[in-house]
Amino acid sequence: MTKSNSKSKIFELLLYPLPLLAFVVVWYFATQGSQERQFTFSSPEKVLEAFLRLVQSGELLQNCKVTILEALSGFLLGTASGAIIGLSLWYSSLVAKIAKPYITALATVPIFALAPIVISWFGIDIYSKIALAFLSTVTVAIVQSYQGAMAVEPRFLRLMHVLGASRWQIFRLVVVPSSLIWVLNAMKLNIGLALLGAFIGEFISAEQGLGFMIVKASGLYDMATVFVGVIALIVIALLLTSLVDQLERYLMKWKTQ
Amino acid sequence: MSNEVKPLLTIDGLCFDFSGQAQANEKPGNQILNQVSLTVRKGEIVCILGASGCGKTTLLNLIAGLLTPSKGSIELNSQKPTKRLGYIFQSDALFPWRTVKDNLLLAADIDGSLDKKTLEQSMLQYLSMFHLSEQILTKYPIQLSGGMRQRVSIIQSLMFDPELLLLDEPFSALDYYTKLKLESEFSQFVKERGTAAILVTHDIEEAVAIGNRALIMNAGTLQKEFLIRSEAAVMERGTSDFAEKYREIWSELKSVVGEIQ
Ligand SMILES: Nc1ncnc2c1ncn2[C@@H]1O[C@H](COP(=O)(O)OP(=O)(O)O)[C@@H](O)[C@H]1O
Ligand SMILES: [Mg+2]
Secondary structure: OOHHHHHHHHHHHHHOOHHHHHHHHHHHHHHOOOHHHHHHHOOHHHHHHHHHHHHHHOHHHHHHHHHHHHHHHHHHHHHHHHHHHHHHHHHOHHHHHHHHHHHHHHHHOOHHHHHHHHHHHHOOOHHHHHHHHHHHHHHHHHHHHHHHHHOOOHHHHHHHHHOOOOHHHHHHHHHHHHHHHHHHHHHHHHHHHHHHHHHHHHHHOOOOOHHHHHHHHHHOOOHHHHHHHHHHHHHHHHHHHHHHHHHHHHHOHHHHO | OOOOOOOOEEEEEEEEEHHHOOOOOOOOOOEEEEEEEEEEOOOOEEEEEEOOOOOHHHHHHHHOOOOOOOEEEEEEOOEOOOOOEEEEOOOOOOOOOOOHHHHHOHHHHHOOOOOHHHHHHHHHHHHHHOOOOHHHHHOOHHHOOHHHHHHHHHHHHHOOOOOEEEEEOOOOOOOHHHHHHHHHHHHHHHHHHOOEEEEEOOOHHHHHHHOOEEEEEEOOEEEEEEEOOOOOOOOOOOOHHHHHHHHHHHHHHHHHHOOOO
């Protein structure tokens, strides 16, 4: 790396927090000295106050833990089973054809509409939230990995046919590895969806989790706590996304070598 | 003397149209190949020349079993061809997510009866035969030049110990000097191992340089055959023999391809 190059890199890094900083400054001055505005929009220092209070009481950590557990479990279950189903649909175009309208139906139902049913089936514990996170991620994983399986380059399939490979060998040695990038894409989309699923569950009925914390706080007009919850959700999403990015770099190392 | 030996590959009265095929995108009854007959002996390189769209790739796909003939027969060693074929395409089909070594050892993944140790030994032999360094084994295909990738593709198919190699314009995407080198390495290999090859090319020079025979294909039929040499030896470019063969084939091909300035 040249000197000017690394310099511009540092400059770029300094630019990242700038919009956030600008937002906080505007927020701060806009809400300064007005009880009414602070009641509606809260303010940076009130949010910081609430944050420290929630950290000290252990509430924030506990609620984060619950939401992460729900979202991550649903995410892993949904993405893994979706990928297995989607890739397996490669085996039979008939099954894929029949499955298509059902998958579309499941994908188009708003998860919000399913939430009351799922909660009445699984109870108000974390299981209903895991189920909702699962339902909101599984379809994306199915669709993405099926598309990936169907997008395998014909020259790879031709080679395998010429070499006398069985269908299972073609699946294992070509379809799965070449669809990996699609599965990773599904994972990226699913982080947000899993959090949404878990959140909706908590929002509707729960006794813990960030969704619960936010609902409770907004019922008490405690905007500062609401903001802390929202920020926590954003941070969790960013952390999970960077995990997937890391996984992608590891699995796709042949691309960057 | 090789004329007395039973041919390795015998194709008899082969016809083909896409009407019975799943991926047909043309109206049925359109004959792609019509009464193609051809024999290939061990140690021979048979070149097929012809205009684009005349059915060369289709012929190779039929031999490789990727397509089913509508009429006629294909026999390798008096049997239906099974696995002992190598097929090298114009652009390589190396798996980008596998290292060169794992690409070369694909045979071990597909045929469990093959011994991995033996495969690795022959892999190293082939590498030196095709002038590749062992250092490339840990690389990924994306890191190789076009010529190296095509060499790796050839070696990959050799790992299955094929009796017959099918090559579809394998050197056409390479620069001139890489192409010359690969041609001579390849014909050297065929000569040493006594393998047979069908080489589809649009390059008369290539056919004259390494082919034993050249067949001119036109609209799905084999129209004319030229004998180039009986031994797999490289004919020096620039000699009058070379020019003579070139001219013969060119004048035939010109009538097939049409008006070319
Ligand atoms: N899947 C297909 N369905 C219908 N026609 C095809 C298909 N593939 C190739 N063809 C036709 O078969 C003919 C021969 O094609 P091909 O064997 O690829 O020619 P070549 O390799 O000599 O250029 C062409 O006219 C082409 O249009
Ligand atoms: Mg072709």
